[in-house]
Amino acid sequence: MRYWLMKTEPGEFGIDDLAARPGQTEHWDGVRNYQARNMMRDEMKEGDGVLFYHSNCDVPGVVGIAEIAREAYPDFTAFDPDDKHYDPASKPEDPRWFMVDVRFVRKLRRTIALSELRDRPELAGLALVRKGNRLSVMPVSPDQWNFILSLE
């Protein structure tokens, strides 16, 4: 079992939206970055743990825990010309972009803010706190996972 961190903008889709979904699952569409795609497509397995992260908001940080509910399959939003994430280069017979489904596990008792995660030597290797990082999906080691959750 592996661990991940996935970013989302709460104004678009946040932890409370996931908790309110039927079955408390949702497909993670719209990833249009090759590194993130490769991790989703090739490495994420059902049952993997996910730190649910809110970005582009008042207090960016980890707000909850989710798990991978379905392994990668083609991101159908790429096929829809009316969709914001439409990509004509991705065809149903040869999809370029993939998504996974995630399932709500729980909300944290409080937001573990990015500002708290910075400058922690335990997290020096975490992509999230490295300068200029823009990955929306990234791996988290078991030690990093345990450390971050110990801050709750």
Add this chain to the structure above:
DNA sequence: GCCAACGTTGGC
């Protein structure tokens, strides 16, 4: 293959 221009991400 280089690299300038451009678009996006995302913290602040």
Add this chain to the structure above:
DNA sequence: GCCAACGTTGGC
């Protein structure tokens, strides 16, 4: 709203 960092695009 600003802007640094980074990815992508496309001319050459």
